Amino acid sequence: MVAIAAQLTAEAYPKVQRNQDFKVLNDEDLKYFHSFLNDDEIIEANGDDLVTYNQDWMNKYRGQSNLVLLPKSTEKVSKIMKYCNEQKLAVVPQGGNTDLVGASVPVFDEIILSLRQMNKVRDFDPVSGAFKCDAGVVMKDAHQFLRDNDHIFPLDLPSRNACQVGGVVSTNAGGLNLLRYGSLHGNVLGLEVVLPNGEIISNIDALRKDNTGYDLKQLFIGAEGTIGVITGVSILAAPKPKALNNTFIGLESFDIVQDLFVKAKKELSEILSAFEFMDNGSIKCTIEYLKDEPFLLKKEHPFYVLIETSGSNQDHDQEKLSAFIKSALEEKLISESHMAANIDEYNKIWTWRKSVPPACNSYGGMYKYDMSLKLKDLYSVSDAVTKRLNAAGLIGDAPKPIVASVGYGHVGDGNIHLNIAVREFTKEIEGLLEPFVYEYIQSKKGSISAEHGIGFHKHGHLHYSRSEIEIRFMKEIKKHYDPNAILNPYKYV
Amino acid sequence: MVAIAAQLTAEAYPKVQRNQDFKVLNDEDLKYFHSFLNDDEIIEANGDDLVTYNQDWMNKYRGQSNLVLLPKSTEKVSKIMKYCNEQKLAVVPQGGNTDLVGASVPVFDEIILSLRQMNKVRDFDPVSGAFKCDAGVVMKDAHQFLRDNDHIFPLDLPSRNACQVGGVVSTNAGGLNLLRYGSLHGNVLGLEVVLPNGEIISNIDALRKDNTGYDLKQLFIGAEGTIGVITGVSILAAPKPKALNNTFIGLESFDIVQDLFVKAKKELSEILSAFEFMDNGSIKCTIEYLKDEPFLLKKEHPFYVLIETSGSNQDHDQEKLSAFIKSALEEKLISESHMAANIDEYNKIWTWRKSVPPACNSYGGMYKYDMSLKLKDLYSVSDAVTKRLNAAGLIGDAPKPIVASVGYGHVGDGNIHLNIAVREFTKEIEGLLEPFVYEYIQSKKGSISAEHGIGFHKHGHLHYSRSEIEIRFMKEIKKHYDPNAILNPYKYV
Structure with a gap:
């Protein structure tokens, strides 16, 4: 249950009108869904409160859906989509509902298609590192599974306890270690997707290298569920690093932040796994927020940087990082730094970076x-x-x-x-x-x-970053895949 | 000039018929091309021998084009495509013409659109590593430019002296270091593409992270010039490694090759940049081929592996690789190994791997x-x-x-x-x-x-690796982008 009720999106944004081409859900539709879904795969609004599904976690957007479907198989997702497409029933695919742009909740009465009951790991190959799972696997579970198998999921987010693998791929999430492991466009090996018409298109068995035709999966990465529902993901897991180190640094200008980044890329190279910056204001708020926590540095600085390394040899990595800090101090690039001496300190240093958003929100x-x-x-x-x-x-x-x-x-x-x-x-x-x-x-x-991403928040704003022809192309793609426009309407392009 | 003349593709494959919807080039067309292209941007067959453009470098396929256009700007490419689309003149985009599947030469009388005169580096940002260039830049020149700027191009191929950056992206080339730097789907930051109708679609200024809509560039990566002509590429260059090491190993079975790979991923982790294998037969041919060169190992083995590491600290890397080899010997995973003591030996070890194809061809x-x-x-x-x-x-x-x-x-x-x-x-x-x-x-x-890739050689074979629905989707993509089917016909999907 969400504590604070957001204003209904329909009331907060009266200019956005419900698409009258969409059918209003009726008893016959419900009867059809009940014909092949079990009781635990359907939640209706009669009596049940659907607010956790209708409302986003920023408490900013709130839809009015009366139906949540939580199918347990790809075949059932396919049957749902086929029917909704034929009947022109609008659908919002939903993962962990942790997005920040109002992408995963309905705007009006769209049916919510939750993937959360499709949550099985399908396969893991420790030789190649290929990890295959249902879309609804929660990221922390994927992390845990892979950690138990001496690997890591190639992406981490603050919302890892709730966000789902399919949602992460649908939104092309970036996160904290993109610098080291690269983007999902490079890491996703294959996808299983249910198209608006119910067809299942899958290359989830794909291999590391495959040059047999257009790379169809790529358009679904970051499409926010507007052209298909991702039901399965195959992704390349990385070997678990044996050594993790980090350091928190004070600097005097953003120019120096850049110089330090160039130096870090050169000298820490293959072990550099995060280079995060915070300005003075971010840390001031965080000092107030973490009031019982002593600050890491002695002095205040205009900018702060957190550098993380991860590698296979603790001695080597520590030597590299220490030499880097020493020469940065000698070159007067940095004024002050605090390096983690153990895993507790490592976590404590990350706390200062990760607490900036809740500090600002407080x-x-x-x-x-x-x-x-x-x-x-x-x-x-x-x-x-x-x-x-x-x-x-x-x-x-x-x-x-x-x-x-x-x-x-x-x-x-x-x-x-x-x-x-x-x-x-x-x-x-x-x-x-x-x-x-x-x-x-x-x-x-x-x-x-x-x-x-785009979602409801930045819908209509694409022209600030995209040319007319790019936007036209995107609209054509949307129309081609989803001619009835039933998937995640009022959003994206 | 190519020494051996291949049989005409049209004669070798009589079942493949010229598409009669395509217009035959006439004097008016030539007049039009001359109206905006300089003399050094047009080569006609009258007197000139076009065999180097018509024939692939395996001397297996040979087209009969009478016209090569070599425009020097994107605008000229656009003008050419617009005209060809209106007139239904078929076009083959051509880069370095080094492909292995007959993708870059005409089958019949298609106009050859060579990118080789668009060969300028456009921009390099040493802070982010974003490297921007014309499609026709030869890979070795891209490598050289980046090396001079303390970076490396994130991909290397044996054909680096001839292949072009645009062609590499068009074919989604893999190469020797994909293991370390990842695929082009992750590394290409943006593309400038001329569509069949002459429109220019570009996100070449794209940044490392950009979630504003469908990732349009992805479909062109590996499309072999069938839906657009890549004219510009922005790609993420990696910092130049300071240390390069390699070793050549003899092993007794392919099971052990796999075990060694798992061990290498775990222990060499972030510095592992190549893990190549060769069977006994490959090396037998290569021993004959490199007859004056003493073989690296004392004994013959059923399998051989070349492991390369690249990192930022020679001492650390050598220590890791030595420890790895020592424990692999102790565990009796490997029988014998030869490690490079210096850069000459490093190159010599690579010679044995790179000589396998010419040895087989000899x-x-x-x-x-x-x-x-x-x-x-x-x-x-x-x-x-x-x-x-x-x-x-x-x-x-x-x-x-x-x-x-x-x-x-x-x-x-x-x-x-x-x-x-x-x-x-x-x-x-x-x-x-x-x-x-x-x-x-x-x-x-x-x-x-x-x-x-697919090209002419594997055209029609997609069904061995792709489902019916995937192939239907590919055909729809082709039709959507190139309704007159003028781009690189008789190939791909």
């Missing part, structure tokens, strides 16, 4: 943006936004509405997260932020969505 | 297959083929037609190359090989083309 709420930019421009968007909000006199102690506007993220991937921590949401702040942020990103040829 | 010619299989099945296809050819009494000293049937390849990627070294090509051998090889691969759920 004052009441936050406006949240997720962008890619060239590294030289990466922090400038945060600077520009802070300046703009400051000029309007909105940042400061209460009763000013904004606590802080901060930037942090994955330097290694050119990905910045911008959090505007607020005491309350106001139309004035929103008006200052949008479209300003998007226009700024557009002017720098950046991406308005680095890893969070 | 007796007259060879039948060549390229397949992916689960590791446990990888060598079985070579065993099965050798047994079959032996049973027919075809392998042995002259006058028997077959010198040897050998297997070698990239264990790390599950990719085996099968070479049947022959003194002459005969219908009997061909009949024993096909469809036997494809049916065998199909029975093991493998791929009939791991990295060489």
Whole structure:
């Protein structure tokens, strides 16, 4: 059960109208679903509260679906889709419902197709590292299974306890170790997908290398369930690293953050597995949030960087990282650093990075943006936004509405997260932020969505990052795969 | 100039008929091309010999094109495509013309669109590693440029002196270091593509992470120029490794090859950059071929493995590799090994692996297959083929037609190359090989083309590795992008 009830999306966004081509669910439809689904595969709204399925975890969007289907097999997903397509019943595929852009909940009365009961590991080949599972396997379970088999899932997210493998692939999630293990477009070996018309298209048995025709699976990676429902995933697991080290560093400018990144790529090279940065404001909020926790460094700095290495030999890795820090201090690139001496300290250092989002959220709420930019421009968007909000006199102690506007993220991937921590949401702040942020990103040829996706939040905003012809192509793809437009409507392209 | 003239494809494969919907090139067309292309951007067959463009480098396929266009800009490529599409003139895009499946030469009178005069590096960002260039940049030049900038191109091929970056992406080439740097689906950041109708679709400025809609570039990677002409590529370069080590190992069975691979992934982990195997037959041919070169090992073995490591610290890497070899000897996994003591020896060890194909080809010619299989099945296809050819009494000293049937390849990627070294090509051998090889691969759920692609050679064979619905989807994609079917006809899907 979600504690806070979000406003109905239909009421919060009255301009978005229900597509009248879609049929309204009736008793006959329910009868059909009951004809091949067991009782534990159907949840109806009569009596049951569907709010955990209808509402996103930011409590920002809330749909009004009266039906959740939780089939336990691909064949059943296929039967559901075939029927919905014929009947023009709209459908939202749902994984762990942890997305940040309103992609996985209905907008109106769409049927929710939850994958959470398809949660079996199908196969693991320790020789090749190919891991095959149902879409609904929770990421932490995939991690655990692979860890028990001396491997790791090639991706990690803060939402690992709830997000599902199929959802991760559907949203092309990035996460903390993309720098080391690469993107899902390289790691996903094969997919099993149910198309809107119920057909099952599968290359889940695919091998590491396969050049027999167009790579059909690629379009489904990051499609947010708009052209097919991913029911199975085959992904390349990496050998479990034997050594993990990290260090927390204070730096004086974003230019130096970049110089340090170049140096790290050169000197730590194959063992560099994360290079995360946080600005002073991020850490100030986090110090308040983690109030009982002593801060890692002695002094305050304009910027902080967390460097993680992972490799196969603890002595070698520690030697490399120590030599790197020593020479960075000598070159006066960095002012201060704290290196983990053991696994507890390693986890503690990560806590400072991972606590930035909840710290920003702890004052009441936050406006949240997720962008890619060239590294030289990466922090400038945060600077520009802070300046703009400051000029309007909105940042400061209460009763000013904004606590802080901060930037942090994955330097290694050119990905910045911008959090505007607020005491309350106001139309004035929103008006200052949008479209300003998007226009700024557009002017720098950046991406308005680095890893969070499009969903309902950024639907209609693609033109800030994509050309007219690209958007036309996307619309053609959508139309080609889903001619009745029943899959995850009112979102994406 | 190519020394040996291949038989015309049209004569060798009389069942393949010219598509009569295609217009035959006339003087008006030539006049149009001359109106915006300079003299050095057009080669006509009147007097000039176009054989180097019409014939593939295996001297197996030969088209009859009378026109080669070599535009120097994307806009000119666009103008050419727009016109050809309107006029229904068929076109073959051509890069370095080094492919192994007859994909880059015309079958009949298609216009050859060579990218070789679009050969400029566009941009390099040493901070992010993003390297941007024209499609026609030769791979060795890309390697050289990046090496000069302390980086490496994330892919290497034996054909690096001739193949072009655009062609490499069009064919989704794999090569020697995929194990370490991953596939092009993960490394290509963006593409500039001219569509059949002349429209230019580009996300070449794309960043490391970008989740704004379907990943349109992916379908062009490995499409062999059938749905668009790649004119520009942005790719993620890796930092240049400071240490390179390798070792050549003798082993007693393919089971042990697999065990050693698992051990190498675990113990060499992040520095493991190649794990190549060769069977006894491969090395026997190579010993004859490199006759003045003393063999690396003292004894003969059923299998050989080449392991390469690349990393940032020579001492660390050497220590890891030595410890690995020592324990593999102690565990009696391996019988004998030879480690490179310096860069000359490093190159010499690679010579033995890279000489296998020319060695097999040196007796007259060879039948060549390229397949992916689960590791446990990888060598079985070579065993099965050798047994079959032996049973027919075809392998042995002259006058028997077959010198040897050998297997070698990239264990790390599950990719085996099968070479049947022959003194002459005969219908009997061909009949024993096909469809036997494809049916065998199909029975093991493998791929009939791991990295060489489809082209003319495997056109019509997709059903051995792909389902009916996948092939239907591919045909729909082709039809959607290229409704007049003018791009690279008679090939692929």
